[in-house]
Amino acid sequence: MKEQAAGRFELVDTHTHLNDAKFAEDCESVIARAREAGVTRMINMGDTLASSEQAVTLAEAHEGLYAGVGIHPEEAFEMTAREDDILAAWAAKPEVVAIGEIGLDYYWEKDPDKRRLQQRIFIRQLDLARQLHLPVCIHDRDAHGDTLAILKREGRGIRGVLHCYSGSLEMARELLKLGWYLGVDGPLTFKNAAKLPEIVRAMPLERLLVETDAPYMAPVPMRGKRNEPSFVRFVAAKVAELRGLSLEEVARVTTRNAENLYTL
Numbered sequence: 001m002k003e004q005a006a007g008r009f010e011l012v013d014t015h016t017h018l019n020d021a022k023f024a025e026d027c028e029s030v031i032a033r034a035r036e037a038g039v040t041r042m043i044n045m046g047d048t049l050a051s052s053e054q055a056v057t058l059a060e061a062h063e064g065l066y067a068g069v070g071i072h073p074e075e076a077f078e079m080t081a082r083e084d085d086i087l088a089a090w091a092a093k094p095e096v097v098a099i100g101e102i103g104l105d106y107y108w109e110k111d112p113d114k115r116r117l118q119q120r121i122f123i124r125q126l127d128l129a130r131q132l133h134l135p136v137c138i139h140d141r142d143a144h145g146d147t148l149a150i151l152k153r154e155g156r157g158i159r160g161v162l163h164c165y166s167g168s169l170e171m172a173r174e175l176l177k178l179g180w181y182l183g184v185d186g187p188l189t190f191k192n193a194a195k196l197p198e199i200v201r202a203m204p205l206e207r208l209l210v211e212t213d214a215p216y217m218a219p220v221p222m223r224g225k226r227n228e229p230s231f232v233r234f235v236a237a238k239v240a241e242l243r244g245l246s247l248e249e250v251a252r253v254t255t256r257n258a259e260n261l262y263t264l
Helices: 027-036 049-061 081-091 112-132 144-154 169-177 196-202 229-243 247-262
Strands: 011-016 039-045 065-069 096-105 136-141 160-163 181-184 208-210
Touching: 011 160, 011 208, 011 229, 011 247, 027 039, 027 229, 039 049, 039 096, 039 229, 039 247, 049 065, 049 081, 065 081, 081 096, 081 112, 096 112, 096 144, 096 160, 112 136, 112 144, 136 144, 144 169, 169 196, 181 196, 196 229, 208 229, 208 247, 229 247
Parallel strands: 011 039, 039 065, 065 096, 096 136, 136 160, 160 181, 181 208
Antiparallel strands: none
């Protein structure tokens, strides 16, 4: 771990969206606040072709920023070789460290045909990640059974993280067997966090990543505000509290985890 200054430590926000319109007016200030808080590296995830391109542009312009590129399940459309080629071209850039965020979201989508479309583009992007030798960042909302089944069937040879983890402890143990990471963010700090604290206590610290998913779901004590990467320290602090560890130790291990998964 590189010391930032006396008493300081390094954190990586492994999932943020500075490419979101909510940061259009003050992105530079947000990045500066993150660095002041010890968050030296951030990974901006794309969810459409346009937002993926913005993530790449930001990463090229700022040291310590990286990008994930991909099509989110809520933005699902029937992908073709054209989209594969666009994603692959971005993936060739050194700042692009993942295919993501991709996955399944059944919370909003109830139509069986559209759910099958989500599954098709999820599998397609998993295959693309395998070909490109990149890890993946997975969005799984109310689709735990299908997500796990697809990863077991289609995820061979791929590494990645289930971002904003919301599955069960049993699912977490299955993912651990497959070598996957779990990403935790603001909901871990909420009073209604339910089973997530138990999962964070039970999982090896070497398989946890801290993230914000900014601008969404700001952690306590910032809940209700626009989330931003500097707030990832509150997530790390909650992990430390649950594990009976120092914040410095959690920062050290989760930073190493991010470096290992994303080859930072």
